[in-house]
Amino acid sequence: MLEPQRDLIRQEELVQVKCWVSVLSCLLLACLYVGSLYVWRSSLPRNHPSVIKRRCVSVLLVSALSPAVVKTWMHWADVSVDVSVLELMGVRMEGFVPASILPLLLTMVFYLGPFVHSAMDDPDGFTGELQSTLDVQTWRLCVRDAVWLRNQVVAPVTEELVFRGAMLPMLVPCTGPTAAIFVAPLFFGVAHFHHIIEQRRLGKDSMSVILLVAGMQFLYTTVFGAFTAFIFMRTGHVVGPVLCHSFCNSQGLPDVTSALQHPERPALLFSYLMGILLFLVLLFPLTDPFFYGAAPVCSLAPPPASVC
Template sequence: MAAEEDLSPNFLTDEIEHSNGVFVPPDGVCWVSVLSCLMLACSYVGSLYVWRSPLPRDHPTVIKRRFTSVLIVSGLSPLFVWAWRAFTGVRTGSSLLALMGIRFEGLIPAILLPLLLTMVLFLGPLMQLAMDCPWTFIDGIRVAIDPLYWSLCFNDMRWLRNQVVAPLTEELVFRACMLPMLVPCAGLSTAIFTCPLFFGVAHFHHIIELLRFRQGTLSGIFLSAVFQFSYTAVFGAYTAFIFIRTGHLLGPVLCHSFCNYMGFPAISTALEHPHRCTVLGCYVLGVVLFFLFLFPFTDPSYYGLPTPVCTLSPAPSSLCIS
C-alpha cells in the first residue's frame, strides 16, 4: 500500500516507507508507543481516584462520580492515538476511527460471532445456570423482553458499571487505542500478549479498596490481586485477538460484558453439583469447541480483508489472513 504524503511536522522520520506492501515502522516508534500506552493506562486508573470519598467503590454515589471521570478520559483517549500518529508520522490508508475498530464493514458478524464463541467457552457455566434456574425457557424470554426489567437494570449503578460502562471504556482504552500503537512496534502476536499487561496491572488498583476497608488479610488481598491480574491478562489477550482478527471494537465490548455477567466459572460448585458429570462434561466440551472454533469464527474474511489494524503490522502474519 502506498504511503500518504506527510505534511505534518515529524520528529522521528521524514517518510514512512513500504516494502512489497508491508508496513515499515519509523525509527523510535517503540518508546513512543509504550510511553503513550503507559500514560493512557495511568490516566484511566487515575480518573477513578480524583474523587475523595469515605464510601466503598460499590456505593452508587462513588459509581456515578467515577462514571463521569472515566467517560471523560475514555472520550479523550482517541487523542492519544492521534498524537501518537502525528508524532511518529505513521500513516495508513485507514482512518483513525477504523484503526480503533469503529467502522461498518463486517459489523453484523462482528456482533454475533465473537459473542457466540465466548458463549461456547462458557458452555459449562451456562448449563449449570440453566439447571439451577427456577425459570422455564419461556419465563426467561418474557423477562428478557420486559421493558420493566431493563429499566431496573439501567437504574442499577452496579449493573450499569459492570455490563455497559466498564466493558465499553476498558475495551476502547486498552484495546482500540493501545493496539494500533503497539502493533507497529511489537508486531501482531507480541502486541496481543503485551497489551493485556497494561490491562492487568490497571486492575491492581482494587488492592487500594481492599486495604482501605480491611477486606481480608494482607496475604489474602495480595493473592486475590495476583489471581485477578492473571485472569484479566488472559482475558485481555483474548479480546485483543478478537480485535485484531475482526478489526471491530464492538465484538470485544460484548464479550467483555458477557464475561462480567458470568463471572469466573464456579468450578468448585460444579464439582458438588447433583448432575456433576453432565456439568463437568459441558465444561470440557465448551473448552474443546472453543479452540476448534477460535480461528473459524474470527476469520478476517467475514470482516473485510485486511482488517485496519493489520495494515500496521511490520511483517505478514497468519492472524490477518483467512
C-alpha cells in the same frame, strides 16, 4: 562500507525510539484511565452510586481523549494510514453486524457448561433461564442500577476502547500483531491493581489475602484481555470485544468447584468440557477476517502478520 552500517544503526535506533514512544503512550493511557478514578476524593465505597457516577464520567472523558493520544502517537512515531483514527481503533461500519454477533456467540459457546449448570439448578430449566433473560421488568431494573450500568456498559466500552482500541494500534508496529495480543493485556491487568488501594483502605482483609485476590484478578484480566485483543486483531472492530466483555462481566468466572460437587456431576463436567472444545474449534473460523473485511490495524503490522 561504513555508510551502510551507519544507516543500519540509525534505522535500528529509530525503531527502538518508536517502540519506546509506543510503550510510553500506552503507559500514559493506562495511568490516565486509573488516575481518573481517584480525582474524586471520597470516603465512600466504590459501589456507592455517587462514586460510580463520578468515576463513570472520568473514564468516559479519558476514553473520549484516547483518539487524540493515538493521533499524537502517529505524529511522533511518524506513522501514516489510509483510514481515520477511529477506524484504526475499531470504530467502523464495514462488517459491523457479524462483528457484533459472531465473537459474542463464540464467548457464549465457552460458557456452555455454566449455562447447563444454571438450567439444571433452575426449577423451570432452560425455559426459566430464557424467560428471565427476556423479562422486560428485569431489564428496567438493571438500567436503573448504577452498579449494573458500570459493569455492563461503561466499563466494557471504556476499557475496550482504551486498552484494546487505542493501545493495540500503538503496539502493533513495534511488536507485531501476535506479540501485541499478549503485551497489551499486561497494561490491562496491571491497571486492576488499583483495587488494592481501596481494599486496604476498607481494612476488611489482611494484606496477604488482598494480594492473593489481586494476583488472581491480574491473571484473569490478562487472559481475558488477550482473548479480546485477539478478537480485535482478527475482526478490526471494537464492538466484539465490548460485547464479550459485558457478557463475561454478567456471567463471572465459571463455578467449576460447584460443578464438581453437583449431583449431576458427569453431565455437567461433560458440558464444561464440550464448551471449551467447541470454543477452541470455532475460535479461528468465527473470527475469520472474511466476515469483517480487512482490519485497519493490520496495515500497521510488519511482515509476517500471521494473526491478521
